[in-house]
Every structure is written in structure tokens, then in C-alpha cells.
Amino acid sequence: MTSGGIRPDGIKPAFFKRAAMAAAAVAGALFTGMALANPKPGQLNMTRGVTEWSSEPYFLNNVALGVCVVIGVLVFGAMFIAMFRFRKSRGAVAEKWSHNTMLEIVWTTIPVIILIVLAYLATGGLTSFADTTGSQMTVKVTGYQWKWRYDYVDYQGKAIDKVGFMSKLDDQSNDTRQLGSGLDPNAVKADGEQTYLLDVDKPLVVPVDTKIRFVITADDVIHSWWVPALGWKIDAIPGIVNAAWANIKTPGTYRGQCAELCGQDHGFMPIVVKAVSKEDFAKWLAEQQKPAAAAPAADASAGASASATAPAAPTKG
Amino acid sequence: MAHAATHDHHDDHHGAPTNFFTRWCMSTNHKDIGTLYLIFSLAAFFVGGSFAMVIRAELFKPGMQLVQPYFFNEMTTMHALVMIFGAIMPAFVGLGNWMIPLMIGAPDMALPRMNNLSFWILPFAFALLLSTLFMPGGSPAGGWTMYPPLSLQTGSLAYAVFAIHLMGISSIMGAINIIATILNMRAPGMDLLKMPVFVWSWLITAFLLIAVMPVLAGAVTMLLTDKYFGTSFFNAAGGGDPVLYQHIFWFFGHPEVYIMILPAFGIISEIVPTFARKPIFGYKAMVFAIAAIAFLSFIVWAHHMFAVGLPLGAEIFFMYATMLISVPTGIKVFNWVSTMWGGSMTFETPMLFAIAFIILFTIGGFSGLMLALVPADFQYHDTYFVVAHFHYVLVTGAAFAIMAATYYWLPKWTGHMYSETWGKVHFWSSVISVNVLFFPQHFLGLAGMPRRIPDYNVAFANFNMISSIGGFWFGASQLIFLGVIIHAVWFSKKKATDRVWEGAKGLEWTVPSPAPFHTFELPPVIRDEELAHGHVED
Numbered sequence: 111m112t113s114g115g116i117r118p119d120g121i122k123p124a125f126f127k128r129a130a131m132a133a134a135a136v137a138g139a140l141f142t143g144m145a146l147a148n149p150k151p152g153q154l155n156m157t158r159g160v161t162e163w164s165s166e167p168y169f170l171n172n173v174a175l176g177v178c179v180v181i182g183v184l185v186f187g188a189m190f191i192a193m194f195r196f197r198k199s200r201g202a203v204a205e206k207w208s209h210n211t212m213l214e215i216v217w218t219t220i221p222v223i224i225l226i227v228l229a230y231l232a233t234g235g236l237t238s239f240a241d242t243t244g245s246q247m248t249v250k251v252t253g254y255q256w257k258w259r260y261d262y263v264d265y266q267g268k269a270i271d272k273v274g275f276m277s278k279l280d281d282q283s284n285d286t287r288q289l290g291s292g293l294d295p296n297a298v299k300a301d302g303e304q305t306y307l308l309d310v311d312k313p314l315v316v317p318v319d320t321k322i323r324f325v326i327t328a329d330d331v332i333h334s335w336w337v338p339a340l341g342w343k344i345d346a347i348p349g350i351v352n353a354a355w356a357n358i359k360t361p362g363t364y365r366g367q368c369a370e371l372c373g374q375d376h377g378f379m380p381i382v383v384k385a386v387s388k389e390d391f392a393k394w395l396a397e398q399q400k401p402a403a404a405a406p407a408a409d410a411s412a413g414a415s416a417s418a419t420a421p422a423a424p425t426k427g
Numbered sequence: 428m429a430h431a432a433t434h435d436h437h438d439d440h441h442g443a444p445t446n447f448f449t450r451w452c453m454s455t456n457h458k459d460i461g462t463l464y465l466i467f468s469l470a471a472f473f474v475g476g477s478f479a480m481v482i483r484a485e486l487f488k489p490g491m492q493l494v495q496p497y498f499f500n501e502m503t504t505m506h507a508l509v510m511i512f513g514a515i516m517p518a519f520v521g522l523g524n525w526m527i528p529l530m531i532g533a534p535d536m537a538l539p540r541m542n543n544l545s546f547w548i549l550p551f552a553f554a555l556l557l558s559t560l561f562m563p564g565g566s567p568a569g570g571w572t573m574y575p576p577l578s579l580q581t582g583s584l585a586y587a588v589f590a591i592h593l594m595g596i597s598s599i600m601g602a603i604n605i606i607a608t609i610l611n612m613r614a615p616g617m618d619l620l621k622m623p624v625f626v627w628s629w630l631i632t633a634f635l636l637i638a639v640m641p642v643l644a645g646a647v648t649m650l651l652t653d654k655y656f657g658t659s660f661f662n663a664a665g666g667g668d669p670v671l672y673q674h675i676f677w678f679f680g681h682p683e684v685y686i687m688i689l690p691a692f693g694i695i696s697e698i699v700p701t702f703a704r705k706p707i708f709g710y711k712a713m714v715f716a717i718a719a720i721a722f723l724s725f726i727v728w729a730h731h732m733f734a735v736g737l738p739l740g741a742e743i744f745f746m747y748a749t750m751l752i753s754v755p756t757g758i759k760v761f762n763w764v765s766t767m768w769g770g771s772m773t774f775e776t777p778m779l780f781a782i783a784f785i786i787l788f789t790i791g792g793f794s795g796l797m798l799a800l801v802p803a804d805f806q807y808h809d810t811y812f813v814v815a816h817f818h819y820v821l822v823t824g825a826a827f828a829i830m831a832a833t834y835y836w837l838p839k840w841t842g843h844m845y846s847e848t849w850g851k852v853h854f855w856s857s858v859i860s861v862n863v864l865f866f867p868q869h870f871l872g873l874a875g876m877p878r879r880i881p882d883y884n885v886a887f888a889n890f891n892m893i894s895s896i897g898g899f900w901f902g903a904s905q906l907i908f909l910g911v912i913i914h915a916v917w918f919s920k921k922k923a924t925d926r927v928w929e930g931a932k933g934l935e936w937t938v939p940s941p942a943p944f945h946t947f948e949l950p951p952v953i954r955d956e957e958l959a960h961g962h963v964e965d
Contacts, residue, residue: 174800178794192772193782196767198771204930205705237739332576332577341802369809373569
């Protein structure tokens with residue numbers, strides 16, 4: 111007899127691909143009810159993100175999850191059937207066979223085919239991610255223990271001079287997170303959103319519908335710049351400049367955190383990206399480029415979503 | 428073939444020194460050294476576990492309640508180092524020490540004095556490592572991977588590096604010993620392709636150890652000279668490259684992952700046939716799959732580094748190579764299931780742990796496949812999704828296999844049956860709590876919670892609380908394990924038979940229970956039908 115319950119060999123690979131896609135769609139439908147850009151309580155799946163590219167990891171995640179669920183149901187199903195059918199207590203007598211060449215070939219081949227499909231999908235997403243050419247804007251991101259610095263390098267072909275600032279954890283979160291502060295993390299809010307440890311004094315402001323090239327480095331130890339809504343993270347490494355890109359499609363405030371252990375306050379150096387329309391961005395940029403004395407009035411309108419208390423004047427780091 | 432040892436039947440310590448110090452500290456006996464390794468490992472399991480309890484307690488709810496962030500980082504770092512180098516690896520070496528000579532019909536390990544040395548290095552290495560917790564400035568807190576430049580900020584780096592050197596020496600000597608034993612000391616007729624899969628898995632693991640432990644030693648030595656002797660291997664300002672460390676480290680680190688799981692594959696491949704009362708399905712495929720996984724482990728290291736900004740070609744290569752691992756791993760899982768199919772199964776505690784291993788390790792394998800997909804990994808990397816993944820393969824994988832092996836061979840070691848009831852209580856309590864502990868961490872990672880953070884946004888509060896409850900429960904469950912072992916060693920009245928399990932096959936079951944101090948002083952006569960894998964040519 112053959113080891114039934116695993117996989118009859120008549121099934122074609124295409125079926126598995128279709129089944130995987132279907133399962134992925136079901137998984138997606140189940141889990142994405144609240145797949146908004148920022149983490150939500152009870153969130154079960156990855157965010158779809160808000161950029162041109164960020165659906166790639168989301169799609170791959172769902173397809174791979176679907177494939178795993180289907181294989182898991184088949185394999186664990188076979189195991190449980192075996193455990194119920196072939197119990198000694200039910201009088202099962204052990205058989206003697208320990209080989210089935212055909213079966214072994216089948217369950218080596220089918221996973222290879224599934225892997226080829228997954229590899230094909232993943233390679234496509236990877237190639238488009240690696241292409242940072244044709245960007246309309248460049249922002250330099252520098253990681254420090256334990257804050258970020260943003261420098262605007264160029265926008266629409268023109269170099270930007272002296273627009274750059276430090277961005278660190280907002281004061282309310284910082285007070286609350288002290289050991290034994292007695293303050294309630296639930297009380298830390300900005301615009302009705304619970305922003306404990308996910309808010310900064312001065313967010314990175316960028317335009318939507320613009321291919322932005324991020325050049326990312328660090329000044330002390332390795333950090334990692336990660337905003338889930340942008341779909342990727344990339345390490346900020348001293349002495350190395352990494353590049354990545356994002357083209358944000360929806361205006362909004364997107365929150366992330368440092369993702370590489372960087373010392374005691376690793377958990378306290380969030381990232382906030384505020385995506386605004388091109389017009390608002392042009393206005394904001396013009397205000398940033400004014401001399402320092404004129405800047406504070408402009409800050410409140412564009413700078414921060416929350417407790418923006420730091421001066422908007424560009425600081426030279 | 429039991430005749431060689433039967434005269435010892437009523438005196439399990441015949442020939443053993445009566446002086447405690449001589450017996451245990453100067454031992455050259457593979458069984459006593461195996462016992463020492465296992466006791467050491469169990470102690471380290473509880474020490475590392477207590478660090479995990481601190482972590483889960485701080486993460487129980489948002490806000491910092493118990494420890495400072497730096498101490499939290501010390502805990503995550505030491506938890507990993509103690510569990511990997513103190514609990515999992517010594518446990519497998521202990522099992523190998525005890526069982527390999529018994530399984531291949533050898534009187535002892537090939538190099539008994541080196542065996543003693545390789546064990547007795549370990550307590551000193553760990554004393555050195557753990558002492559850093561009490562030093563001004565604290566223990567290493569840059570993660571067990573010790574990435575520079577962060578790790579170079581640690582005052583106690585030198586202690587950690589020397590501790591790792593010592594552990595590495597210990598592991599290499601242990602590996603040499605195991606290879607020498609398996610290749611030279613098999614009883615006549617115990618051909619390589621009749622060896623138990625556990626012995627095969629250890630032979631391959633030992634080669635991995637010899638290949639990669641020196642690489643780790645090199646990497647940490649470079650950290651040492653960067654910090655204290657002014658070199659710039661990893662210092663960009665001096666012309667070095669911080670990413671170089673990660674390449675070297677993970678060239679060690681990925682085979683290391685398989686060092687911690689291949690012997691587990693071997694254990695499961697012994698236990699499942701015993702309790703299914705049916706020979707293992709596809710013995711040769713099982714052995715070749717282990718060898719294939721071992722080979723692949725050398726060419727996948729950069730999948731730990733997809734976010735460091737590798738060139739496109741490198742990301743594609745390491746993605747494909749990593750995905751390939753799921754083929755031999757899949758073969759193993761399919762073969763275990765096929766071994767059960769058509770068997771006559773009973774579900775004693777070792778079998779329960781083996782079944783849980785197959786299911787839960789496979790879940791860890793699934794998330795591993797997902798992590799291999801580079802674009803998705805850009806999201807998963809360094810999140811709780813990764814934490815969930817490697818705890819599924821290391822806790823419900825490696826640690827469950829060690830527990831399965833403990834229950835499986837404990838009657839042979841002690842001569843007494845453990846309490847089956849309490850073993851099952853331990854199993855069910857562990858298997859439920861471990862999933863409460865680690866399954867929600869998948870969701871946390873997908874929702875965006877980075878790993879190694881001491882505090883988090885309130886959106887992550889519910890799953891963290893569930894995970895912490897599971898953590899305390901799992902931790903408490905292991906006290907049952909300790910109780911079952913203590914009971915079996917000193918208090919159990921129920922004598923174990925020589926064969927112990929109805930379906931058990933192989934040389935280790937032909938010697939009395941408890942196994943006498945010396946076994947197979949004369950090589951046993953091998954009869955293929957008494958071996959677990961005696962007929963593979965059919």
C-alpha cells in the first residue's frame with residue numbers, strides 16, 4: 111500500500127498554485143479587515159502599505175502563508191488520520207514496508223515546483239525594489255543613538271540647501287516610558303491616535319506621488335530604518351550608504367521604529383513620516399528654507415502631527 | 428548479544444569509583460560524562476529560562492515596570508547565549524555521549540580523557556560568562572550576535588569573548604571525539620548504513636561543528652582586537668567594514684542553527700519507529716536529507732542579512748539557496764508521517780513529544796520559508812515574526828526533541844520508569860503553553876513590533892500579555908519536567924526492563940537497565956533484525 115493522505119500523484123502543480131492563490135486570498139480577506147498603515151490592536155497580518163511597491167511583500171506574505179496552510183493541512187491531516195487509524199489500541203498491526211520510490215519522487219518534485227513559483231514571484235518584487243533610478247527627490251537618513259536625522263538633498267532636480275533636522279521621541283512618550291513613571295501609556299495620544307513610543311518631535315515630511323530615494327547611513331552603531339507602511343526596512347550602517355525608494359500614494363502619517371538593536375534606547379527612537387500633497391510639501395519646503403528667525407510661525411502648520419515643540423530651523427548636524 | 432554485560436545486572440556502578448570527586452570530576456566514562464553534560468544543560472535551561480521570565484514580565488504590559496532598558500538588553504543577550512551554548516548544545520553532546528557508544532556497540536568514546544576535558548571546560552566558560560552580570564557596566568547587551576560597533580561599547584566584551592573561545596574549544600573537542608568514535612569504534616557488522624539515524628545526525632553535526640566553531644572564534648577575536656588593540660576590522664573610520672563581521676558571524680551562525688536541529692532530527696527518527704512499531708520510512712533518504720541540509724547550511728548565511736543592503740545578485744542567490752532547504756526538510760517530515768502510516772502506534776510521553784516536534788517544527792519551517800522570500804523579509808526582518816520563527820524551531824524543535832529523548836532513554840539511564848502520568852501532564856502543559864507563548868508573536872511581528880525592545884505601543888498590548896501568560900505557564904511547566912526526572916532517578920519503584928519499549932530496536936536496548944558502568948567490553952554480535960535500521964538494502 112502507499113502512504114495515502116499525503117498527496118495522490120494525479121494532482122497537477124497548477125492546482126497547487128491555484129489553491130495557494132485561493133488560500134492566500136482567503137487568508138488576506140480574513141486578516142486584512144484592519145490592515146491599515148499603522149499597527150492596530152489585534153492586528154493579525156502584515157500591512158498592505160501605502161506605496162507603489164509595498165503591496166509586493168504583502169502579496170508574497172499572503173501567497174506564502176496560503177501555500178504553507180495548504181501543505182500544513184495535507185501533512186498534518188495525514189498525520190492525524192494515521193494517529194487515529196493506526197493505533198495499537200484499535201488493534202492495528204504494524205506493516206513492514208519502509209519504501210516507496212514513486213511517492214518519494216513525487217514529494218520531492220512537487221515542493222520544488224511550488225518553490226519555483228514562489229521564487230519567481232519574489233524575484234520580481236526584489237528587482238523592482240532594487241531599482242532606485244528615476245527618483246524625483248532624495249532624502250538622507252542618518253541614525254544616531256537614539257534619534258534620527260533627516261537631510262533633504264534634492265527635490266525635482268534642484269539641490270536643497272540646509273534643510274535638515276533631528277527627529278527624536280516625543281516628550282510625552284519619553285516621560286511616560288521612564289521606569290516607574292506611573293504614567294499611563296494609553297494616555298499618550300496625537301490626533302486621537304494612540305502614539306505611545308510611535309511619535310516624534312519633528313516628523314519627516316515628504317510629498318505623495320513622488321519617487322523618493324532614501325540614502326541611509328548611521329553615525330555610531332548600526333540602526334535600521336523601518337516604516338511598515340513603506341514596505342521595507344534597510345539597515346543604517348556607519349561608513350556605508352544604503353539606498354532604497356518609496357513612492358507614497360496616500361497622504362497620511364506613517365509610523366515606524368528602529369529595527370536593529372542599537373543600545374539601551376533602541377526601543378525609543380521611532381520614525382514618523384508625514385506624507386502631504388505636492389503643493390503642501392512645496393509650501394513646507396519653502397518655509398524650511400527661510401532664515402531661521404522667520405521659521406517658528408510656519409512650523410505648526412506643516413511640521414508635526416503631534417507635540418512638535420522643537421524649532422523648525424535647520425540644524426547642522 | 429547482551430551476554431557481554433549481563434554479569435553486571437545487579438550492580439549498575441560496577442567498576443565505578445566510589446569517591447565522588449574521582450567518579451565525577453575525573454571521569455573518563457562516556458555515561459558519567461554524558462550525565463554531567465545533561466545535568467549541566469538542565470541547569471543552564473533553568474538559568475536561561477529565568478532570564479526569559481524577566482523579559483516576558485517586563486513585556487507583560489506597555490510601560491516600563493520592572494527593569495531598565497539596558498538590563499532588558501542584557502537579559503535578551505544572555506538568554507540567547509545561555510540557551511544556545513549552555514542548554515541546547517550540551518544537551519545534544521550529553522545525549523551523544525551516552526547513546527552513541529551504546530548504539531554502535533563501542534565500549535566508550537574514542538578519546539575518553541579529552542571527553543572529560545571538553546565537559547569540564549564548560550562550567551568555567553559559563554562562570555566567566557555569567558559573572559559579567561555582576562560587573563559594573565553589566566553583561567554584554569548587544570544581542571547574542573554581538574554585532575559591532577554596538578558590541579564594542581560593552582565593557583565586559585572580553586569576558587564574553589573568552590567564554591565563547593572556551594565553549595568553542597569544548598565543542599570542537601566534543602566533535603572530534605564523536606567523529607573518532609563513530610568512524611573507528613563501531614562493532615563489527617555495524618556498517619555506516621546500518622547506524623541509527625541519531626548516530627548519523629551526530630556524525631554530520633560534528634563535521635559542522637569542526638567547520639564553523641573556529642570561524643566564530645575568529646570573528647570574536649577580531650572584535651577583541653578592534654576593541655583593545657586598535658585594529659579596524661569592523662571600524663569604518665579605520666577602513667574596516669561592520670558588515671564583514673555579519674558575514675563571518677553568520678557563516679558560523681547558520682550551520683550553528685543546524686547543529687542545534689540535526690541531532691533533533693536523529694532523535695525523532697529513533698522515537699517514531701519505536702512507537703509506530705514499524706521501520707523508519709526511507710532510511711537512506713533520511714540520511715541523505717541530513718547531509719543535504721548540512722551542505723546547504725554553508726551557502727545560506729546571508730539570509731540573516733537581507734536588510735544590510737546586499738547587492739541584488741547576492742539577495743537572489745541567498746534567497747534561492749535558502750528556499751532549497753525546504754526540500755530535504757520536507758522529505759524528512761513526509762518520511763516521519765509515512766513511518767506512522769500503517770504502524771501500530773502507542774502514545775507514551777516520548778512519542779507525544781516527537782509528534783509535537785513534527786507538527787510545531789514544521790510550523791517553524793513554514794515561517795522560515797516565508798522569511799526566505801526577500802521582499803517579504805524586508806518586512807519580517809528583526810520583528811517578532813522572526814522571534815516566533817526561531818523559537819518554534821528551537822523550543823518546540825530542538826528542546827522538545829531533547830525532552831523526547833530524555834523520556835525515551837531515562838529508563839535506560841536510571842533503570843526506573845518515570846511517571847507516565849506526570850510525563851503526560853508535563854507534555855500537555857508544555858505543548859499548550861508554548862503555543863500560547865509563541866504563536867501570538869507571529870501577529871505582533873506582522874503588525875510591526877520590532878524584536879529586542881523593552882517597551883511597545885499599546886496596539887501590541889493584548890498579544891504581548893497573552894504571550895507573557897504563556898511564557899510563565901511554559902516556564903512553570905518545566906518544573907514538572909524537573910520533578911519527573913528527580914522522581915525517576917531517586918524515587919521511582921518501577922523497574923525498567925532491558926528493552927523498555929515494546930517496539931524498541933537497536934543495540935542500546937540489549938544492555939541491562941540501568942546500563943552498567945561498562946558495556947560492550949567485548950564487541951556485540953550484530954544481528955540485522957535486531958537493529959533499528961538493519962535492512963536498508965531491500
